[in-house]
Amino acid sequence: MNTTNLCWIIMLNILSPNASSTYQNKISKSLPSRMKVCTQVAKEAINQNIDPILAVSIAYHESRFSNPTSSKGAKGPLGVLPQYHCPKTGKCDYTQAGITALKKWLTINKKRSICKALAQYNRGFKGKCKKGRSEYKYAQRVLDTYFELKYYNQEACFSDQYAD
Numbered sequence: 001m002n003t004t005n006l007c008w009i010i011m012l013n014i015l016s017p018n019a020s021s022t023y024q025n026k027i028s029k030s031l032p033s034r035m036k037v038c039t040q041v042a043k044e045a046i047n048q049n050i051d052p053i054l055a056v057s058i059a060y061h062e063s064r065f066s067n068p069t070s071s072k073g074a075k076g077p078l079g080v081l082p083q084y085h086c087p088k089t090g091k092c093d094y095t096q097a098g099i100t101a102l103k104k105w106l107t108i109n110k111k112r113s114i115c116k117a118l119a120q121y122n123r124g125f126k127g128k129c130k131k132g133r134s135e136y137k138y139a140q141r142v143l144d145t146y147f148e149l150k151y152y153n154q155e156a157c158f159s160d161q162y163a164d
Helices: 003-014 021-047 052-063 094-108 114-126 134-150
Strands: none
Touching: 003 021, 003 052, 003 134, 021 052, 021 094, 052 094, 052 114, 052 134, 094 114, 114 134
């Protein structure tokens, strides 16, 4: 799936048909900048040999493709904590830092447990992929989005009960 298609598909989640017209107007005005952020996330993931669908799924849940600063100090579309993932001096590219952080957690977990890597992306080394924990819920939301995007409009996502 190319990055433009990937980003348009995820934008469908942001543009909910059930949302108020005020919300839809507000969001529609920000679509060009959100598309740009989404595309940057996907391209940086490709540059670092990370699945762009996974990276886009994280950015969707972290920021809806904006560049916020959270109450805990996380910044950018991937919600990175600069003190852990940015250079000590100079400017930080938050998209690059977020993908680098994701790559670190995937590497530490040897890609065996994407759930655990996502839990640690969210919570650090204390992150566990165990039911009842907030980072587990985060990981499950990201994985749900990941599989929705990965299998978007493909036969593999449909049950046999609907076959002819």
